[in-house]
Amino acid sequence: MATAPVLPGGFELPLEPRLPRLGSIDAVALEARAAALATRSIKRESKLFALDLAIRVMDLTTLEGADTPGKVSALASKGIHPDPSDPHIPSVAAICVYPNLVPYALERTRGTDVNVAAVATAFPSGQSSLDVKLAEVREVLDAGAQEVDMVIDRGAFLSGRYAQVYDEIVRVKEACAGRAHLKVILETGELGTYDNIRRASLLAIAGGADFIKTSTGKLPSSATLPVTLCMLEVIRDVHEETGRVVGLKAAGGIRQAKQAVQYLVQVHETLGLAWLTPDRYRLGASSLLNDVLMQIRKERTGRYQNPDYFTVD
């Protein structure tokens, strides 16, 4: 087995017997806490701060079979200038696309501080051989992607082959090292329990993830507030224990500004302001941006504007 950077306690032993015993989550209490945090009432300037932040940490995403170079270019332009009529609106953090479309996204983002993230490793299922997955990772790196969003092998995880999952992450991390940021997608909707989500998070972090990410967005059940709270608590524990900083990306199902604010409040009250930067937190979304823009304008002017005043890309 390959070795990883700083390990959380418990990982010095073989994974199979250890991992199922690493911490546990009480589902009822976790959901209650997430629900309580979601009732925070964020108004006026504190809301504007959150909306601005939601854009700065956004991974503007398109992952469709129907994606074309044109679609990706348009989306990249939108990410750079979300609202051409308002110079105060920041750019998004990154554009997230399929491997073959990386060059078209890069063409637009060159010269800006918007990154290009590519999904890889047989996204979304992860059902392929390690060689194929690594080849795909090298390809997106060579194309110039600055961030790689890999998926874990859920089949291996659920059948208890943790070492295999871990090894894959380590190998992908080796490929990315020094070239790109690695986000590890757990696909929490397929993991079944919060206990599993906690274990998979630890596994990904031990394997070298820079970010852990909830979902591919390809399942009906994607990011939820309890799921991200569970993952944030893992990140907090690892940080307390080792000092290592790991980021979180919530993805899938986040369509409204109100939801985005709830996710940000959760980060704020779990890990503090230090995590509210694009280096440590991302919101993966395809249709969230315009709602955020609309809410910003509403906060500034006091009224809602017709959706036709926000560009559709």
Next chain:
Amino acid sequence: MTKTKREVARRPASAAIPSGWEYAPAPESRDIVRVNESYGLYIGGGFVEPLSNERYTTIDPAREEPLSEIAQAGKADVDRAVKSAREAYAERWSNLRPSERAKYLFRIARLLQERSREFAVLESLNGGKPIRESRDVDLPLAAAHFFYYAGWADKLEYAFPNRTPRPIGVAGQIIPWNFPLLMLAWKIAPALAAGNTVVLKPAETTPLSALLFCDVVRQAELPPGVVNIVTGDGRTGAELVSHPDVDKIAFTGSTEVGKAIARTLAGTGKRLTLELGGKAANIIFDDAALDQAVEGIVNGIYFNQGHVCCAGSRLFVQESIYETVMAKLKRRMRTLRVGDPLDKNTDVGAINSKQQLDKIGALVQSGIDEGAEIYQPPCKLPERGYWFVPTVFTNVAQSYRIAQEEIFGPVLSVLTFRTPDEAIEKANNTPYGLSAGVWTEKGSRILAMAQGLRAGVVWANTYNRFDPASPFGGYKESGFGREGGRHGLEPYVQLDGE
């Protein structure tokens, strides 16, 4: 990451990232509720002036501002209320078809739901509790109690199979200031469902929601005299307790007053239920889901400023995880938002009264004097009003006052244990026995602990969770009798052979 950041000029103003994310004030509007300048006593279906001619001022503890002038009912007023209840019992309520009684109770429950925002604001205004709690806990539960007991009203023979339950008469009910409307619901709903009429005395400091409830009673067109509300301090309560025509007393409050009531009633044949103080143990085992357990600790002691009789005020942590739990707890405490009860983001509100604040202060001082180590998170308190910073004591010995006496404030005493047996022994080592909490991922241990703990309620992997279907009440000096569930009907019925 090797990406070179190139010159970008498109982030001008927003680059000024604030050093903190201060939530803007988000106050619930108090205009939704109208508070009269003064209130009379609610007797016989309407407000009457007190014969005592005495009044006192009720205040908003968060601002120390007067809210209203409240009647101080005297002996003659209490007598009048009891007479009205007796008449309503004999002539209108006890003979009513049970399904009709149920209708009235369902109506009250629905009206409480409809007017919940109004009640929630009033509850926070007069009591100091955060609006988040009065809105999400007190009001939904109060309505749920009326719904629940409405359902029992015409099914009493199923609650007591083969025992022909009958009502007992006039119930005198005295409630505390920590959950004013919810305690009113706990008392009135089962009494009425079983066919009794009531005279209820709300706490001296928090009469307003009970007085607003009179308007719900009016809207529900409840027959006059079925519910009577008399306000006042302990003297009014004493008059109610010693009134010869009251058949049953239900009291929730301090153990001291509970004992006095028991002495007064001894030998009179009146029925009595007491729900008194507590000093509950919240027990955390090393295999517990720790982050959730920490939430449970916080919810156990800082919920409603610790003004909760079943508060988890003694924390028992297994020694092997003591450091981790304390670090997590202290970090969590730093995120508690103390302040304006009407702000929707407030976690901990105002202390209910000056008197209570002084009592908390004195007990905390005793903890410091006895040698316990105090921790309080940095916290900016409003200048006016009664406030107490959430507090935790470590290095606490079983013998310290803060580990023995009920503080009834946001003050937690932390003790440690090594084995389950030791946890049970220490947890039971108190004159009280109202509630307890157990945190472990091991199901068999939960069952074993629940069997060993002498407490009326044992929560497993949760805390301060209430449901109208679940009975609530204490062992030892925490009182006797149960409220809630089928058990909660028992004090309000007489059965064959009684």
